Amino acid sequence: MICIRSILALRLHIDKEKQHSRSIGFVPTMGALHEGHISLIKQAKNENAVCIASIFVNPLQFNNVDDFNKYPIQHEADILMMEQAGCDILFMPDVQEFYPIKPKISIDMGALDRILEGAHRPGHFSGVAIVVTKLFHAVSPTKAYFGQKDLQQVAVINQLVRELNFPIQVVSCPIIRESNGLAMSSRNMRLTEQGRLLASNLFIALSHIKEAIIQGEQQVEKAQNVGKDYLKKLIGIELEYLEIVNSTTLEPLSSINTKEGIAICIAAHIEGVRLIDNVVIIS
Numbered sequence: 360m361i362c363i364r365s366i367l368a369l370r371l372h373i374d375k376e377k378q379h380s381r382s383i384g385f386v387p388t389m390g391a392l393h394e395g396h397i398s399l400i401k402q403a404k405n406e407n408a409v410c411i412a413s414i415f416v417n418p419l420q421f422n423n424v425d426d427f428n429k430y431p432i433q434h435e436a437d438i439l440m441m442e443q444a445g446c447d448i449l450f451m452p453d454v455q456e457f458y459p460i461k462p463k464i465s466i467d468m469g470a471l472d473r474i475l476e477g478a479h480r481p482g483h484f485s486g487v488a489i490v491v492t493k494l495f496h497a498v499s500p501t502k503a504y505f506g507q508k509d510l511q512q513v514a515v516i517n518q519l520v521r522e523l524n525f526p527i528q529v530v531s532c533p534i535i536r537e538s539n540g541l542a543m544s545s546r547n548m549r550l551t552e553q554g555r556l557l558a559s560n561l562f563i564a565l566s567h568i569k570e571a572i573i574q575g576e577q578q579v580e581k582a583q584n585v586g587k588d589y590l591k592k593l594i595g596i597e598l599e600y601l602e603i604v605n606s607t608t609l610e611p612l613s614s615i616n617t618k619e620g621i622a623i624c625i626a627a628h629i630e631g632v633r634l635i636d637n638v639v640i641i642s
Contacts, residue, residue, distance in 0.1 A: 360442040362449045366457075366497050369450050373411075373499060381408035385500035387491065390414040391431040391545035392440045395535040399504040400444040402532055411498055412441055413450040415457060419486030426633070431548045450498070462489055468515050474609055475624055476511045476635070479599060484515050491516060495525055502528045506535075508542050510622060510637045511609055534636075536562065542636045554630040557595050564589045565623050565638040568603070572640060577615045579603050586625070597628040606639050617641060 363369045376383060384403030388396050404410040414437055421427035434451070441449050466488040471477055477484055495503070505513050513531045520527055535543045537555075540562035547555060564586035571585045583601055590596050603612050606620030615621065621640040626633065 360438075360446050360449055362438065362451060364451050364453070364456065366452065369448070369497055372448060376409050377499070382501040383407055383409045383411055383498065385494070385498045385503045386410070386412040386446075387494050387503070387505075388412060388414055389416045389430065389545065390437045391433055391548060392437045393535075393543045393545065393547070395506050395508065395543040397440060397444045398535050399506060399532050400441065400446050402530070403502065403504050404445040404447075406530075407501060409447050410445060411448045411450065411500065412446045413452075413494060413498075414441075415450075415452055415490070415494075417486060417490040418454060419458075419462065419489055420483050421486070422480045422482050429549065431545055457490075457493065464489070466492075466519075468518060471511060471515055471518065471609065474511075474611070475600065475602060475604070476626070479626065484512075487512060487515055488519050491519060492523070495527060500527055502530050504530045504532055506533075507531050507639070508534045508544065508636065510606075510624065510639070514607070514609055540566075542634075544634065546632050546634060549632045550630055554595075554632070557593065558629050558634055560590065560593055560596065561625055561627055561634060561636045562638075564601070565625060565636060568623050569638050569640055572603075572615055572617065572621065579612050579615060582615060586623070590627075595629060599626040599628065599633070601625045606641065 384407030386399045386403050400412060416430050418427055465485040468484045472484055505516060517529050520529055539559040541555060541559040567589055568582050568586040571582050576582045582603055586601055590598055602624050604610060604622050604624060605612060606622040622637055624637045626635045
């Protein structure tokens with residue numbers, strides 16, 4: 360595996376690959392890797408001639424400075440995991456290399472900026488859109504791989520690719536969960552063992568709602584309350600939102616129609632750590 364820290368050196372390597380018409384699979388990450396990331400690397404490697412990944416903790420997408428400062432950094436372990444997973448090129452720029460001048464632009468993602476994560480994290484998706492745009496220009500991948508756990512982020516990337524005419528296929532990959540159902544996340548590293556056990560209840564709440572919908576519940580509020588009532592019984596979970604939405608637009612549903620795409624999305628704080636999860640019933 361080649362580790363590259365400059366955009367110029369990365370482009371030189373990519374130019375060589377493209378001279379041979381080799382397909383490139385790209386996995387952008389912020390490091391603190393887990394099996395969810397590794398599943399993306401392996402899929403990119405299986406579906407392309409070259410697998411490129413990046414590790415860059417993007418300051419623009421953190422609306423909370425404390426959250427940015429506490430983001431786990433473990434570069435040595437990450438490099439080893441990338442290499443073992445079959446990554447060919449790892450791009451690891453520092454902030455000065457990636458943003459020699461602090462961007463003055465912002466990107467408005469329209470409705471996606473004003474619902475769910477967009478509503479609770481102002482400016483977050485603008486930061487995501489800027490970093491992904493810069494990465495796409497640097498890497499020029501054939502396919503780019505993202506985890507379904509960040510369902511709204513996948514929707515943002517799809518919109519970005521569609522509206523800015525990037526010749527890139529966005530691949531959404533399944534959520535990888537721990538044995539107790541907790542969605543794997545770099546933020547889980549900040550939880551105690553007790554906190555991780557408590558956090559597994561987020562998926563249980565989502566599963567209860569899913570079952571209620573499958574059994575025929577059509578009223579959104581009643582279905583949501585199945586999950587909310589379950590979580591209310593637990594001490595230590597601060598619920599931020601729990602919404603039943605259209606799985607494509609992520610707009611909240613007014614009624615449940617199982618012939619349409621449905622997703623159940625949740626955000627909550629446990630031990631001061633903000634966690635998100637989702638379950639897609641019909642995509």
